[in-house]
Amino acid sequence: MDLVSILLDRVRDMVAGFVRTVPQLGIAFLVLLVTWGLANGVRTVVRRVAGQAGARPSLVGLFATLAGILVWIFGILVALAVLLPGVTAGSLLTILGFGSVAIGFAFRDIFENFLAGVLIMMRRKMRIGDLIECEQCEGRVEQITLRETYLRRLDSQLTIVPNSYLFKNPVRIVTDADLRRHEIVVGVSYDTDLDAAADTIKGAIRDLELVNRSRGVDVFAREFGDSSIDFTVRWWSGSNQIEMHRSRDQVVRAIKRALDAAEIEIPFPQRTLHFPGALKVDQGDSRLSG
Known part of the structure; x- marks a missing residue:
């Protein structure tokens, strides 16, 4: 009790x-x-x-x-x-x-991402809407929080990246500037007048709508290829991916039309076969002929 x-x-x-x-x-x-x-x-x-x-x-x-x-x-x-x-x-x-x-x-990792998020937000670069590349991650910055950053890939998939990952690794901001340099390689046949080919290529693209005229167009002989002499063609256009694709489409089409009009050949890969001796051809059974 x-x-x-x-x-x-x-x-x-x-x-x-x-x-x-x-x-x-x-x-x-x-x-x-x-x-x-x-x-x-x-x-x-x-x-x-x-x-x-x-x-x-x-x-x-x-x-x-x-x-x-x-x-x-x-x-x-x-x-x-x-x-x-x-x-x-x-x-x-x-x-x-x-x-x-x-x-x-x-909770060291959580606080690490928190501090990295604060430092990323204080950066003057990497704004909302920028297209960035970091190691294996690529996409447009959709949102930056204190723990993670949301990247919208170009195929509309969403990638959530810890802030410490973006803070520790190099980040390439593709759309940091309004203009971006693009380039392609154009090959012409070996018997072509290279000066005339370079002038034809430059004249074909320098006045295109999506090519920035103030930055100019560069056409450089690049190397002796297997079947052609290759030119590096450079121009400036918008930094967004869609602007890059549109300007590249215009440039390729214009160069093809200009080279065709000037009768300058754009060769395809060719192979020459050499044999050590005379090549024997089997004609088959003569009784079957006729």
Whole structure:
């Protein structure tokens, strides 16, 4: 009976203690609720102000997220102070310091991606909408968050890349500039006047609609090929993939028409076979002839 009475006393004490802390729990819950509303409001205001200031979309998202995090940290500290009135602000900061170290070791990859996301958002390059290439990843930047970057491939598939991967590896921004140099190789037969061929190729493409006239057109004799003398043809056009394909289509068609009109042959690969002696041809059974 003594054991039962002791257990009952403990239960009554626990219930009484819980009843005494109910007001504190209610106040702490109210503080967290207000914090949630304030965090949403602060994020909205920061997004609006940063957007009106002309900040990049990635920086707008970064500022809004950081502002919301700061509001939540302050609200959680206030809620803990209400629940634990005997705990001072210094002790709370000490506990948070030790806890952050432990959490940092446990979730190192997450924090690494978080810091990489902050640094990527602060870059002046790699904007939303840019076409980038990084190791085996390629696509248009659709969204940059604090943990990962969303790349939309040209075939419309979505690739989610950790920010640390983009931060540690070289990134080639294909659409960083409005114009991009393109090139193809054109071969002409060995008996062609190379100067005339170069002039014909250059004249065929320099006035095309999608070829930038201010950058000019380059035509260089490249090498002695197996069946042709090859020219490298370079021109400047838009940096987007669709502009590259359209301008290349125009250039190839124009060069083909111009070389045909000038009667300049574009040879296909040919092979010459040499035999060490006379080649004997079996005529078959003569009785079958006639």
